[in-house]
Every structure is written in C-alpha cells, then in structure tokens.
Amino acid sequence: MSQVVKMERHDAVAVVTIDSPPVNALSAAVRKGIVDGVNAAVADPAVKAIVITCAGRTFIAGADITEFGKPPQSPSLHDVIDVIENCPKPIVAAIHGTALGGGLELALGCHYRVATKEAKIGLPEVKLGLLPGAGGTQRLPRAVGPELAVKMIVGGDFIGAAEALKAGAVDEIVDAQVAGGEAFAKKVIADKKPLRKLRDDDSKLAAAKADKSIFTNAAAAANKKNRGLEAPLAAAEAVSHSLDQPFDQAIKSERELFTKLMNGEQSKAQRYAFFAEREAAKVAGVPDGTKGRDVKSVAIIGAGTMGGGIAMSFANAGIPVTLIETGDEQLKRGLGIMQKNYDATAARGGIPADAPAKRMGLIKGMVGIENVKDADLIIEAVFETMAIKKEVFGKIDQFAKKGAVLATNTSYLNINDIAAMTKRPQDVLGMHFFSPANVMKLCEIVRAEKTAPDALVTAVNIAKKIAKVPVVVGVCDGFVGNRMLAARGKQAEKFLFEGALPQQVDAVLTKFGMPMGPFAMGDLAGLDIGWRSRQDRGIKSEIADAICEAGRFGQKTGKGYYKYEAGSRAPLPDPEIEKLIEETTAKMGIKRRQISDDEILERLMYPMINEGARILEEKIAQRPSDIDITWLYGYGWPVYRGGPMFYADSVGLKKIADRLSFYAKQTNDPTLEPTPLLKKLADEGKTFASLAKG
Ligand code: 3HC
Ligand code: NAI
Numbered sequence: 116m117s118q119v120v121k122m123e124r125h126d127a128v129a130v131v132t133i134d135s136p137p138v139n140a141l142s143a144a145v146r147k148g149i150v151d152g153v154n155a156a157v158a159d160p161a162v163k164a165i166v167i168t169c170a171g172r173t174f175i176a177g178a179d180i181t182e183f184g185k186p187p188q189s190p191s192l193h194d195v196i197d198v199i200e201n202c203p204k205p206i207v208a209a210i211h212g213t214a215l216g217g218g219l220e221l222a223l224g225c226h227y228r229v230a231t232k233e234a235k236i237g238l239p240e241v242k243l244g245l246l247p248g249a250g251g252t253q254r255l256p257r258a259v260g261p262e263l264a265v266k267m268i269v270g271g272d273f274i275g276a277a278e279a280l281k282a283g284a285v286d287e288i289v290d291a292q293v294a295g296g297e298a299f300a301k302k303v304i305a306d307k308k309p310l311r312k313l314r315d316d317d318s319k320l321a322a323a324k325a326d327k328s329i330f331t332n333a334a335a336a337a338n339k340k341n342r343g344l345e346a347p348l349a350a351a352e353a354v355s356h357s358l359d360q361p362f363d364q365a366i367k368s369e370r371e372l373f374t375k376l377m378n379g380e381q382s383k384a385q386r387y388a389f390f391a392e393r394e395a396a397k398v399a400g401v402p403d404g405t406k407g408r409d410v411k412s413v414a415i416i417g418a419g420t421m422g423g424g425i426a427m428s429f430a431n432a433g434i435p436v437t438l439i440e441t442g443d444e445q446l447k448r449g450l451g452i453m454q455k456n457y458d459a460t461a462a463r464g465g466i467p468a469d470a471p472a473k474r475m476g477l478i479k480g481m482v483g484i485e486n487v488k489d490a491d492l493i494i495e496a497v498f499e500t501m502a503i504k505k506e507v508f509g510k511i512d513q514f515a516k517k518g519a520v521l522a523t524n525t526s527y528l529n530i531n532d533i534a535a536m537t538k539r540p541q542d543v544l545g546m547h548f549f550s551p552a553n554v555m556k557l558c559e560i561v562r563a564e565k566t567a568p569d570a571l572v573t574a575v576n577i578a579k580k581i582a583k584v585p586v587v588v589g590v591c592d593g594f595v596g597n598r599m600l601a602a603r604g605k606q607a608e609k610f611l612f613e614g615a616l617p618q619q620v621d622a623v624l625t626k627f628g629m630p631m632g633p634f635a636m637g638d639l640a641g642l643d644i645g646w647r648s649r650q651d652r653g654i655k656s657e658i659a660d661a662i663c664e665a666g667r668f669g670q671k672t673g674k675g676y677y678k679y680e681a682g683s684r685a686p687l688p689d690p691e692i693e694k695l696i697e698e699t700t701a702k703m704g705i706k707r708r709q710i711s712d713d714e715i716l717e718r719l720m721y722p723m724i725n726e727g728a729r730i731l732e733e734k735i736a737q738r739p740s741d742i743d744i745t746w747l748y749g750y751g752w753p754v755y756r757g758g759p760m761f762y763a764d765s766v767g768l769k770k771i772a773d774r775l776s777f778y779a780k781q782t783n784d785p786t787l788e789p790t791p792l793l794k795k796l797a798d799e800g801k802t803f804a805s806l807a808k809g
Contacts, residue, residue, distance in 0.1 A: 117144065117147070117148035117151060117152070118144065118148075119133065119134055119135040119142070119144050119145050119148050120132065120133050120134070120135075120144075120145060120148025120149055120151070120152050121134065121152070122151075122152040122155050122156055124156075124159060124161060124162060125297060126301075127161060127162060127163035127164065127301070127304055128162070128163070128164050128165070128166060128297050128300045128301060128304075129152075129155075129156035129159065129162040129164075129165045129166070130165075130166045130168060130293060130296070130297065131149060131152035131153060131156065131165060131166065131167045131168070132168055132169065132170050132293075133145055133148070133149065133167070133168070133169045133170070133175060134169070134170035134171060136171050137171070137172070138171075138172070138173055138175075138176035138177075139169045139170075139171060139173060139174065139175045139176060139218070140175065140176055140177060140178065140179040140180070141175055141177065141178050141179055141192055141195075141217045141218065141221070142179040142182065143179075143182065143188040143189075145175075145179075146190050146191070146192060146194075146195050147190060149167065149195050149198075149199075149221075150190050150194070150195055150198050152167075153165060153167075153198055153199060153202055153206070154198070156204065157202060157203060157204055162204060163204060163304045164204055164205045164206070164207065164300040164301070164303050164304050165202065165204055165205070165206045165207070165300070166206075166207045166208075166209050166293070166296035166297055166299075166300050167199070167206060167207070167208050167209070167221070167222075167225060168208075168209040168210075168211075168292050168293055168296050169211070169212070169292075172212050173211065173212025173213050174208075174209075174210040174211055174212050174213065174214040174218055174222070174234070174292075175214060175215070175217065175218025175221060175222075176212075176213055176215045176216070176218055177215045177216025177217045177218050177239075177240075178192060178216055178217040178248075178249075180243065180386060180389065180390075183377060183386060184377070184383075192217050192220070192221070192248075192249040193249055193250070193366075193370075195221065195224075196220065196221055196224035196249055196250055197224075199221065199224045199225055200224045200225075200226075200312055200314065202226075202310075203310070205226045205227065205300070205303045205304075205308065205310055206225045206226050206227075207225060207226070207227045207228065207229060207296050207299050207300045207303065208221070208222035208225040208227070208228045208229070208296075209228075209229050209230075209289070209292040209293060209295060209296025209297075209299075210222060210228060210229065210230040210231070210234045210236065210276075210285070210292060211230070211231040211233075211234050211291075211292040212234060212235075213234070213235045213236070213237070213273065214230070214234065214235075214236045214237075215236070215237050215238070215239055215273070216237075216238060216239060216240050216247065216251075217247075217248075217249050219236050219237065219238055219247075219251065219255075220238070220247055220249040220250050220251040220254065221249070222236075223250065223251065223254035223255060223258060223284075223313055224250065224254065224313075226303075226308075226309075226310050226311045226312065227286050227299065227303060227308070227311065228284065228285040228286055229285060229286060229287045229288070229289045229292070229295050229296055229299045230276040230279060230280075230285045230287075230288060230289070230292075231276065231288070231289060231290065231291065231292055231295070232276050232277070232288050232290075233275075233276065234275075234276045234279075234292075235273040235274065235275055235276070236273060236274060236276075236279050236284060236285070237267060237271065237272060237273035237274065238251045238255065238267055238268050238271065239271040239272075239273070240268075240271065240346070240350070241268070241269060241270075241271040241344070241346040241347050241350050242271045242385065242389075243346075243382060243385050243386050243389055244344070244345070244346045244376055244379070244381040244382030244383070244384065244385035244386065244755060245346055245373060245376050245377060245382050246268065246346055246349055246350035246353050246369070246372060246373055246376060247268060247350075247353075247369070247373075248369060248370060248373030248374075248377075250314075250366055250369070251268065252264075252268060252350065252353035252354045252356070252357065252365070252369045253314070253356070253357050253362055253365050253366055253369065254313040254314065255267065255268065255284070255354075256319065256320060256354055256357040256358075257313045257314070257316050257317065257319055257320065257357065258282070258283050258284045258313055258319070259279075259282040259283050259284050259319070260282070260283075260319040260320075260322075260323075261319070261320060261323045261329070261330050261333070261354060261357060261358060262323070262329060262330070262333040263282055264354055264357075265330065265333050265334045265337050265350075265351055265354045265355075266333060266336075266337045268350045268351075268353075268354055269334065269337035269338055269341075269347045269350050269351050269354075270337055270347075276288050283319070286299070287299055314362050315362075320357060320358060323358055324358050327358070330354075330355060330358060334351040334354070334355065337351065338351055342628065342630075342753070343628050343753060343755065344381065344754075344755055345376065345379065345381050345755070346376055346381065346382065346385075349372045349375070349376055350372075352372065353365075353368060353369045353372050353373075356368045356369070380755075380765070381755035383757075384754065384755050384756055384757035384761060384765075385754055385755060385757075387740075387743075387757050387761055388743065388744070388747055388754050388757055388758065388761075390740075391740035391741075391743055391744050391757075391758070391761075392584055392744055392747075394738065394740055394741075395584065395585065395586045395587075395740065395741050395744045396575060396579065396584075396585060398568075398571060398572065398575060398587050398737075399587075399737045399738075400568075401568040401571060401572060402568060405568045405569055405572050406569060406572065407569060407572040407573035407574075407575070407576040407577070408491065408518060408520060408569055408570070408573045409491060410434070410491040410492045410520070410573060410576075410577050410580075411434075411435075411491055412434070412435050412436075412437070412489060412490050412491055412492075413429050413434055413435070413436050413437070413490055413491070413492045413493070413494065413577075414436070414437040414438075414439060414486065414487040414489075414490035414492075414493045414494070415429075415436055415437070415438050415439065415493075415494045415495075415496060416439045416484060416487070416493065416494070416495045416496060416497055416507060416511070417439070417440070417495065417496035417497040417498075418438050418439075418440045418445060418446055418448070418449025418450065418480070419449065419496065419497075420550060420551075420552075421496040421524055421548060421550060421552050422438065422449065422494075422496035422497075422524075423438075423449050423452055423453050423456075423552075423553075424548065424550065424551050424552025424553040424554075425494055425496060425524065425548050425552045425553075426438050426453065426478050427453055427456065427457070427474070427478075427552070427553035428548075428552060428553050428581045428582070428583065429477075429581055430474040430475070430477040430478050431474060431553065431581070431582070432580055432581040432582065433477070434477070434580070434581070435477045435478075435479070436477060436478045436479070437479050437481055437486055437487070437489070437490060438450070438478055438479065438480050438481070439480075439481050439482070439483065439484060439486050439487065440480065440481075440482055441482065442482060443482060446480040446481075446482060447480075449480070450475070450478070450480050453475065453478065454471065454475055456553070457470065457471035457474060457475065458471050484507065484510040484511060484514060485510075485514045486514075487511055487514050487515050487519075488514050488515065488516060489516065490515070490516070490519055491516075491518075491519055491520070492519065492520045492522065492573070492574075492577060493511055493515055493519055493520070493521050493522065494522045494523075494524060494546055495507055495508065495511070495521075495522065495523045495524060495525075496524040499525060499526060499527065499528065501528055501529075501532065501533075504523060504525060504528060504533050505532070505533060505536045508521065508523070508533050508534075508536040508537055508543070509536045509537070511537070512536065512537035512538055512539065518542070519542065520542055520544070520570045520573050520574060521537065521539070521542050521543045521544075522543075522544055522545060522546040522574060523543075523544075523545050523546070524545070524546060524547060524548055525545060525547070526547065526593065526594075526597055527592055527593050527594075527597065529590060530543065530544065530545045530561055530563040530590050531563050531564045531565075531590055533563075534563050534564075534565060534566075540563065540564075540565035540566075541565050541566065541567035541570060542566075542567065542570050543563055543565070543566065543570075544560065544561055544562060544563055544566045544570055544571060544574055545559065545560065545561025545563070545590075545594070546558055546559075546560060546561075546574055546578070547559035547560075547561060547594055548583070549596075549748075549749045549750075550640075555748070555749060556582070556583055556584045556748040556749075557583065557584055557586065557596070557744075557745060557748035557749035558578040558583040558584065558585050558586070559585075559586055559588050559594050559595060559596060559745065559749070560574045560575055560578065560585050560586065560587045560588070561587075561588055561589070561590060561594055562587055562588070562589055562590075563590055564590070571587065575587065584744060584748045586736075586741045586744050586745050587737060587741070588735055588736055588741070588745075589733070589734060589735040589736075590735075591730075591733065591735050594735070595727075595730055595735060595736050595741070595742055595745045596745045596746065596749045596750060598726060598730065598735075599723045599726045599727055599730070599742070599746075599759070600723075600750065601726075602722040602723045602725070602726040603633065603719050603720075603722065603723045604633055605722070606718045606719055606722055607620050607632075607633040607634070607719060608656065608658070608659065609718075609782065610710060610715060610718070611658050611696055611700075612657075612658065612700055612703075612705055613705070613707065613708060613710060614707035614708040614709060614710050615710045615715065616688070616692070616693055616696065617632075617634035617635075617676040617677065617688075617692065618634075618677070618686075618688045619710070619712070619715065620632055620633065620634060620715055620719070621633065621634050621635050621686075622712075623712050623715040623716050623719070624716075624719065626712075627716065627720075627753070627756075628752075628753030628755070628756060629750075629751060629752065629753065630751040631751075633719075634675075634676035634677070634686075635676070635677065635686045637669060637675065637676060638669035638670050638675035638676055638677055638679075638686060639669065639670055639684075640669070641668055641669050641670075641671055642659065642662060642663050642667065642668050642669045642675050642676075643663060643668040643669075645659065646659065646660065646663040657699050657703065658695070658696055658699050658700075661695055661699050662675065662676065662692070662695065665695070670684060674689070676689075676692060677689055677692070678691075717774050717778070718778055718782075720759070720762070721771050721774055721775050721778070721787075722775070722778075722787055723759055724759050724760065724762075724763045724771060724793070725771075725775055725787070725789060725790050725793055727739070727742045727759055727760055727763075728789075728790045728792045728793040728796075728803075729790045729792070730742065731792060731803075731806065732790060732791065732792045738806070738807050739760035739761075739803035739804065739806055739807060740758070740760070740761075740807060742758065742759065742760050743757060743758020743759065743760050743761050744758065745758075746758050746759050760803040760804075761803075761804075763803060764802040764803050764804055768793060768796050768797040768801070768802060768803070769797045769798075769800070771789070771793065771797070772789040772793055772794055772797035772798075773797075775787050775788060775789045775793075776788060776789060
C-alpha cells in the first residue's frame with residue numbers, strides 16, 4: 116500500500132501501522148499513507164474499528180521538521196486529522212515511545228487513545244519556536260482541561276502515561292501497543308462505544324469559561340520563565356481561544372498564529388538549533404562503526420566546585436562514582452556541599468524526597484588516587500595548574516586499569532602535554548564541563564593529538580547518557596567557548612577605559628538576550644581568580660586590579676563591579692565603582708567619551724565571531740553549528756538567535772568584516788581585523804552555513 120504505512124485486518128479490527136524510521140515523523144508520504152490506510156479500512160465492510168499505531172522505537176514524534184519552510188504538500192496534517200475524526204468507524208491511537216507535536220495532535224483526533232506504561236506525550240512545538248498547529252491548542256484543553264493544557268503547551272514538557280491517563284488524555288494503559296490497541300478496539304466494538312470527538316466536548320472548559328482567572332493565572336505561571344521568546348506567548352493566546360472562540364474559528368486563529376511563528380526569525384533559529392544539536396553528536400574523522408568502550412563506573416578526582424557537580428551529573432543518571440580527594444577534610448566538605456545541594460532541590464520539589472539519599476548512595480568518597488583502579492572512565496578536576504595536573508596524570512597512569520578513558524576537565528591547559536605524562540596518550544582527552552556542572556548541559560569533548568577514536572566516542576556517548584550535550588573540539592587555549600569569551604571580555608574591559616560603565620555594557624547583552632553581561636558574570640565567578648592569575652603572569656589591568664585591591668571580589672564579598680544587598684544576587688550599579696573608574700582613567704590621562712549601545716554590541720559580538728572563524732580555520736571546531744551549540748548550552752546564548760555563527764549569517768558577513776576593519780583602526784588593534792576565512796566568505800557573499808553545506 117505504501118512504503119511507510121501499511122494496513123492489515125485482524126478480524127474486525129484494521130491496524131494501520133506507520134513505519135518511517137527513525138521517529139515516524141509525519142512526512143508527506145506518511146500523511147498520505149495514513150489517509151489511504153484509513154480509507155481502505157473504511158471501504159472494507161468486515162472492518163468495524165481501526166487502530167493507528169507505529170513500528171520502531173516510537174509513536175509519531177511530530178510533523179517532519181525538515182519540510183518546514185518548503186512548499187506545502189497535500190494532504191496536510193489538518194486534512195489527515197479531519198479524515199480520522201470524521202471517520203464513520205471508531206479509531207484508536209495506540210501509543211508507545213513518545214507521541215509528540217503533530218503525533219499527539221493526530222492521536223487527539225482519534226476517537227480513543229491507549230498508551231504503554233512507559234509512553235510519554237507532549238506538545239513541544241514551542242521549543243522549535245512554534246505552537247501546535249494541527250488542533251493541539253484546542254483538543255488538548257478539551258482532553259485534559261485548559262490549566263494543564265496551557266502548562267504543557269507553553270512549557271513544551273512531556274507527561275508520562277500514568278499522568279496522561281489521570282488527566283484524560285489517554286483512555287487506558289496497555290502492555291504492548293499493537294495488542295493493547297486491538298484489544299481496546301474490540302471493546303469499543305463490543306460495547307458499541309460512540310465516535311467520541313474531542314472537538315465537540317466542551318465539558319472540561321466550563322469552569323475556566325465561568326472564571327477567566329483560572330486560565331489567566333495558569334497561563335501567567337507557565338510563561339513566567341520565558342525570556343524574549345515569542346512562541347510561548349502566542350501558544351498561550353492560542354489556547355485561550357478554546358475559551359472565547361467556537362472550535363472552528365479557534366482552529367483558524369491557531370493556524371494564523373502558527374504561520375506567523377513559522378515564518379518568523381525566532382523559529383528559524385530554533386529549528387536550526389534542533390538540528391545543530393543532533394549534528395554536534397556526530398564526530399567527524401572517526402572510522403564508520405567505531406564503538407565506544409563500556410562505562411560502568413566512573414572515578415572523579417577532586418571534590419571541588421567542578422568535581423562535585425560532575426559527580427552529581429553521573430549519580431543523577433544512576434552511574435556509580437568514586438570521588439577522590441587528597442584528605443578526609445576536603446572530601447567531607449565536597450560531599451557536604453553535594454548533599455546540601457540535593458536537599459535544597461528536593462525541598463523545592465525538583466526531585467523526589469528519597470532522591471538525595473539514593474543519589475548520594477551512588478557516590479563513594481575515597482582518599483588517594485590509587486582508588487581509580489576499577490573505573491572505566493576517570494575524570495580529573497583538580498586545581499588548574501599544569502604541574503599538579505601532570506603529577507596527577509602520572510599517578511592515574513600508574514593505577515588505572517587498561518582501557519580506561521582518562522579525561523581532564525581543564526579549562527585552558529594543553530591536553531597534549533597532560534597526555535604525554537602517561538604511557539597511554541591514546542586514552543587521554545578532555546571533558547570540559549561548565550559550572551554549575553550538575554546544571555549546565557554543555558560538555559566540550561577535547562580531542563588531543565593522540566586520542567583514539569573509540570576513546571572519543573566513549574566520551575561522547577557517556578556525555579549523552581548523563582544528559583549533557585557533547586561538542587567535539589580540538590586543543591587550544593580555552594577550547595571553543597572560553598577562547599571566544601576571551602575575545603569578548605577584552606573588548607568589555609576596554610569599554611570601561613574608553614567611557615562606558617559596567618551596567619551599560621551588561622545591559623546591552625541582557626537586552627540582546629544573554630542571561631547576564633561580562634561584569635555581572637565576573638562578579639558571580641569571583642574577581643580574585645583573574646586577579647591572581649594576572650599577578651602570576653605579570654599582567655596589569657588597572658581598573659580590574661583597583662577593584663580587587665579594594666577587596667571587591669564580586670558576589671562573595673557583596674561588592675565587585677556592582678554592589679549586592681545582603682542575601683541578594685541582583686547586581687546594583689554602585690556610584691563608588693563609577694568614581695573608581697573615572698579616577699583610574701583620569702590618572703592614566705584618558706579622555707572618556709560617550710559610547711553608543713550599537714558600538715558596544717558590535718564590538719562585543721563581532722570579535723567573538725571573528726575568533727569563531729579563526730577556530731574554524733584552525734579546525735578546532737568541526738563545523739560552525741558546533742560553535743553555536745557551545746554557546747547555546749555553555750553560555751546561555753538565547754536560542755531564538757541560534758548561536759553566534761548563525762547570528763553572524765543573519766547580520767551578514769560583509770557588514771561584520773567591514774565593521775571589524777573599522778574598529779581595528781578606531782581602537783588601533785590589528786587583532787580585530789577580519790580573519791582570512793571571514794574575509795573570504797564576506798567577499799564571496801557567502802555565509803558560515805555555506806561551509807557546512809560544502
Ligand atoms: N522531524 C524530522 N526529523 C526528526 C524529527 C522530526 N519531528 N524528530 C527527530 N528527527 C530526527 C533527528 O533529526 C535525528 O536525525 P539524525 O539521526 O539524522 O540526526 C533522528 O530523527 C533521531 O532523533 P534524536 O537523535 O533526537 O533521537 P532521540 O531518540 O534522542 O529523541 C525524540 C527522539 C524525543 C522524538 C526527539 O527527536 C525529538 O524531540 N524530536 C522532535 C519532536 C518535536 O519537536 N515534535 C514537534 C514537531 S513540530 C510539529 O509537530 C508541528 C505540528 O504542531 C503541526
Ligand atoms: P576547586 O578548587 O573548587 O576544586 C579542586 C579540588 O581538587 C579541591 O577540592 C582540591 O582539594 C582537589 N585536589 C587538588 N589536588 C588533588 C589531588 N592531587 N588529588 C585529589 N584531589 C585534588 O576547583 P574547580 O573550580 O572545581 O576547578 C577544577 C578544574 O575544573 C580546574 O581545572 C578548572 O579549570 C576546571 N573548570 C572550572 C570551572 C569553574 O567554573 N570553576 C569551569 C570549568 C572547568
């Protein structure tokens with residue numbers, strides 16, 4: 116009947132099975148196959164009920180995102196759902212895996228739904244900058260009530276089968292989708308159950324129609340964490356029409372809102388980010404079929420800020436960890452912080468009440484590096500000093516079992532030099548986590564000169580297993596993220612000398628969509644770290660040094676580039692800092708000037724992009740989209756701007772190259788001149804994206 120959809124009759128039940136790997140997305144072929152399958156079942160007089168189900172790992176995961184932005188092909192998903200909903204024979208959706216987006220919308224168009232107990236359902240369209248565009252904003256509120264519906268649609272999060280059953284989105288939990296679907300369909304036939312159409316059932320809307328605040332409060336709560344994104348707001352509006360417009364009109368409104376989002380810049384960026392994330396997990400230059408090594412247990416050396424957070428990430432995924440320190444005291448301190456952290460999350464309801472004990476139970480504290488001996492993966496997170504790292508790797512080499520992968524969490528140091536301290540450099544690589552490591556999703560996997568392909572694949576696989584987003588990068592000072600950050604930091608600091616204040620610089624970036632600017636970030640991380648490092652290297656930075664000399668180390672001392680009220684993390688502009696900056700620059704004989712926000716944005720962003728281009732030239736990053744993923748998951752780059760390289764393409768590389776040349780001259784800084792790759796692309800009228808296509 117179709118390559119991707121087949122129909123079989125089992126007694127009086129026709130089973131329409133979608134088999135379109137990997138995730139049964141609703142491509143044009145699948146849509147047509149479903150309509151043909153249902154029509155064939157309707158035409159067969161022996162068929163009394165129909166089951167729609169999927170083969171492979173999951174129920175339909177949504178519309179086929181690769182078709183977005185291309186000319187529409189019929190039948191549309193709306194047409195498919197119309198055929199299903201208006202079918203004269205009852206249709207049961209039998210769900211396993213995840214019924215997402217258009218997949219759930221299709222299921223909601225069926226007359227009944229069953230799901231296996233591990234199945235999940237959700238409308239995650241907002242994560243692609245969209246809203247459910249095939250009736251989801253109208254049928255889900257009718258299935259589960261508008262409060263839960265707006266929460267699910269605005270947040271884009273999934274719910275499990277048990278909750279879906281309780282809420283009314285599914286009718287029964289079954290052991291296996293096909294057999295369970297068929298059994299349910301037979302009951303529908305036997306009990307002569309009606310052709311239940313959610314579109315005609317307003318019963319769950321009544322309370323919110325009578326009291327509008329029920330919905331507006333739920334919508335406001337759902338939108339609370341939303342910064343600068345258009346889709347969640349539009350999604351809440353679409354759901355609200357379930358209360359104030361008749362079904363058909365509300366579907367029209369949904370369509371209009373969907374189309375506007377689909378054609379907008381934000382969704383384009385978010386769809387790009389979806390595929391970029393999946394692309395990042397594909398490692399170039401590794402022979403086909405390379406398998407990772409087995410990782411059953413992990414040892415982490417150093418129970419400080421990073422070691423603790425990394426250990427928690429493994430424990431959260433159920434992987435046992437040996438956490439190694441130099442002494443009992445350091446161990447006790449580290450474990451104490453982790454316990455406190457888990458307890459606070461449990462108290463907030465973020466994890467179940469018994470989770471802290473379970474997770475801490477997976478972390479075994481030990482003193483002495485000899486305790487790495489049973490670990491399949493060893494991650495070093497000791498102080499950022501080459502001599503110490505080298506000593507530690509020498510010892511790891513002595514005790515680690517054969518074939519263990521040896522990773523360092525260094526932020527800047529040369530991993531080739533660290534690997535050279537072992538007799539097995541092929542097993543050594545970087546796993547650079549970001550702080551707080553139990554929260555931040557990025558993990559730069561640093562491939563050193565001699566890293567073996569299977570060691571690299573092991574690190575990528577395990578990062579995914581602990582819910583991180585791995586990006587493979589090469590060895591250089593600061594790898595991808597921190598190297599680009601340094602280019603931005605240099606300009607941010609210069610602005611203070613030239614005439615701007617920390618709050619003006621930071622505000623430009625928060626307005627752009629970053630969670631914070633460089634000075635608030637410095638206050639959060641602690642200004643003393645950079646100060647000590649400058650002292651070690653004999654580098655001066657008059658303003659930053661003066662701030663530290665005044666005992667202002669950032670949030671931990673209640674004062675830094677900003678001041679902080681007791682117990683608050685909110686940065687407040689401080690007239691003392693203004694005075695300090697003005698006095699310091701006056702002493703240096705600098706005439707301060709007014710700096711426009713446009714100049715600040717350009718001079719913060721473009722040098723970073725230029726550094727990104729240099730990173731591509733040097734093949735430190737495999738592709739421009741990997742750089743974008745680094746910034747999205749490691750530095751809070753706003754997803755609706757796609758990442759710095761995507762943003763650069765949207766601004767236009769010619770403009771960026773011209774402005775860099777201009778600023779190179781204006782600030783007498785030749786390092787700002789566009790790098791050869793950027794210049795070449797700009798001259799040829801090309802984009803960074805064209806490199807990926809090439
Ligand atoms: N369309 C096209 N391709 C898709 C897809 C989709 N909806 N969902 C996943 N894929 C592709 C991925 O790009 C990947 O391709 P690759 O192997 O070539 O890189 C492959 O399927 C496997 O995906 P994952 O690596 O993500 O597999 P996981 O098992 O980790 O996750 C998943 C599976 C949970 C289904 C996840 O892929 C996912 O969240 N998909 C997107 C779901 C979604 O957003 N659906 C809504 C779409 S918009 C919509 O439906 C609009 C409607 O309202 C009109
Ligand atoms: P930290 O100072 O908080 O912790 C380091 C820990 O290592 C201390 O508890 C110390 O007792 C322990 N240690 C030192 N020598 C040891 C040894 N020989 N054996 C066992 N334990 C030993 O440092 P932090 O911030 O956790 O940094 C660790 C590493 O992570 C550094 O390389 C750093 O550059 C890197 N990193 C830090 C980030 C941050 O934001 N703090 C972000 C990403 C990476």
